[in-house]
Amino acid sequence: MVILKEEGIRLSVPKTVFFNPHMRFCRSFSSLFIGALDAELCVLDGMSACGARGLRYACENSNVKKITFLDLNKKAVKATKANVKKNKKSFKARARVINSDVNLFMHEHSGKFNFIELDPFGSPLPFLYDAIRCLSKLKRSFLSVTATDTAVLCGANSKACVKNYSSKPLNNEFTHENGVRILLASIARIASFFNFSTTPLLSLSKRHYFKLFICFEQGADAAVESAKKANGFVFYCSKCLHRFPSFHPLATSSCSCGAPLDFGGPLWLGELFDEQILKRMLELNEERNYADKKELASVLSLMLEEARLPSFYFDLHKIFKNYSLPPKKTQAILDALRAEGFTASRTHFIPTGIRTDAGIKKIREAIKSSSGV
Ligand SMILES: C[S@@+](CC[C@H](N)C(=O)[O-])C[C@H]1O[C@@H](n2cnc3c(N)ncnc32)[C@H](O)[C@@H]1O
Ligand SMILES: [Zn+2]
Numbered sequence: 060m061v062i063l064k065e066e067g068i069r070l071s072v073p074k075t076v077f078f079n080p081h082m083r084f085c086r087s088f089s090s091l092f093i094g095a096l097d098a099e100l101c102v103l104d105g106m107s108a109c110g111a112r113g114l115r116y117a118c119e120n121s122n123v124k125k126i127t128f129l130d131l132n133k134k135a136v137k138a139t140k141a142n143v144k145k146n147k148k149s150f151k152a153r154a155r156v157i158n159s160d161v162n163l164f165m166h167e168h169s170g171k172f173n174f175i176e177l178d179p180f181g182s183p184l185p186f187l188y189d190a191i192r193c194l195s196k197l198k199r200s201f202l203s204v205t206a207t208d209t210a211v212l213c214g215a216n217s218k219a220c221v222k223n224y225s226s227k228p229l230n231n232e233f234t235h236e237n238g239v240r241i242l243l244a245s246i247a248r249i250a251s252f253f254n255f256s257t258t259p260l261l262s263l264s265k266r267h268y269f270k271l272f273i274c275f276e277q278g279a280d281a282a283v284e285s286a287k288k289a290n291g292f293v294f295y296c297s298k299c300l301h302r303f304p305s306f307h308p309l310a311t312s313s314c315s316c317g318a319p320l321d322f323g324g325p326l327w328l329g330e331l332f333d334e335q336i337l338k339r340m341l342e343l344n345e346e347r348n349y350a351d352k353k354e355l356a357s358v359l360s361l362m363l364e365e366a367r368l369p370s371f372y373f374d375l376h377k378i379f380k381n382y383s384l385p386p387k388k389t390q391a392i393l394d395a396l397r398a399e400g401f402t403a404s405r406t407h408f409i410p411t412g413i414r415t416d417a418g419i420k421k422i423r424e425a426i427k428s429s430s431g432v
Contacts, residue, residue, distance in 0.1 A: 060074065068115055076108055084265070091355065102175075103165070103172040105175060106161060106176075106177060106179055110143060119347070121151065125154075162186060169196055173194070173199070175203070179205065191249050194255075195253040202272070202273045214231075232409075240328070246271070251285055256275065257274075258285075259327070259330060259333075260336050264408050294320045295322065300377065301418065332366040337359055337366065344359065361405055368415070384423065388429075389405065401421065
């Protein structure tokens with residue numbers, strides 16, 4: 060048994076129950092998200108393990124009115140019951156702890172939750188249908204979902220991605236954004252079966268995982284629009300690094316440089332972030348004293364910068380290498396691009412990435428003309 064504290068929450072974790080201390084950042088990020096929502100929440104922590112995540116949500120956010128902790132593992136349920144008792148004085152929400160299979164439970168409790176948290180080992184796919192069905196009786200609801208099958212979504216095993224997500228991944232410099240967009244497309248497709256439109260509010264890529272926060276709203280017309288956004292492609296030239304999104308699967312087979320074009324998709328070609336939520340999370344982070352406060356502020360600010368910029372970031376290191384250019388400072392290149400009238404920002408996806416509406420030719424010119432070494 061390990062006894063520990065995370066952001067003031069006291070936890071006892073038996074050896075056979077899962078707890079990953081490295082996910083503290085993710086739990087803090089998610090708790091900020093909950094706090095930034097302008098809604099009273101009835102939360103299902105569908106894979107609660109020792110209860111760390113759900114307890115953080117309830118103790119840190121007064122808009123969590125009810126919370127159900129659930130896990131398949133009996134020992135996890137026992138540990139969660141003890142942890143809920145230990146922290147009872149720190150939250151007002153009505154709490155209960157249940158031992159069940161999350162799919163069975165969601166199937167039988169349709170309409171009872173407006174916020175579902177899914178934090179599985181590996182892919183969330185086997186749980187998405189029942190989760191969205193469970194939310195489908197409400198006009199508006201939220202899903203928070205973790206995926207740790209990033210190797211599959213990022214194309215380390217292309218066949219597995221085609222099998223699981225019906226989508227072709229790209230194992231290139233923007234593979235993480237591509238992976239997030241493939242997962243989002245699967246979610247939006249399932250949601251549209253239930254007349255739900257899909258609005259991704261935040262898309263986090265970090266270490267070995269993706270964390271997505273999505274808002275679903277009832278309405279056939281908006282659901283059609285989401286389903287369309289889930290049916291996009293990206294075309295990519297590994298020789299000159301040109302890339303472009305397209306809703307047409309057969310946009311073209313060769314690049315203007317003469318090399319063949321590769322493609323990824325179907326994938327989500329809509330937005331990845333909501334600026335209002337990001338701003339509220341930044342404010343909340345200032346008020347809270349999380350151990351990861353600095354890193355949270357940095358990631359949220361990067362997301363705010365990249366929120367409105369074009370999809371499929373460039374990797375400056377890849378461009379330096381590909382074109383044998385002497386490396387320059389990212390800030391100087393961003394300044395040079397902006398001086399030419401282009402939009403340009405960093406991205407939280409990779410430290411050497413930039414988003415811009417400039418094409419590869421203009422980026423090369425900006426690298427050459429910028430002074431910062
Ligand atoms: C990655 S852990 C969750 C970690 C936790 N959310 C946290 O932040 O500490 C995944 C949990 O899902 C549980 N689990 C796996 N399959 C399940 C299922 N079908 N229904 C309910 N729980 C399940 C496992 O027992 C495990 O405790
Ligand atoms: Zn090319």
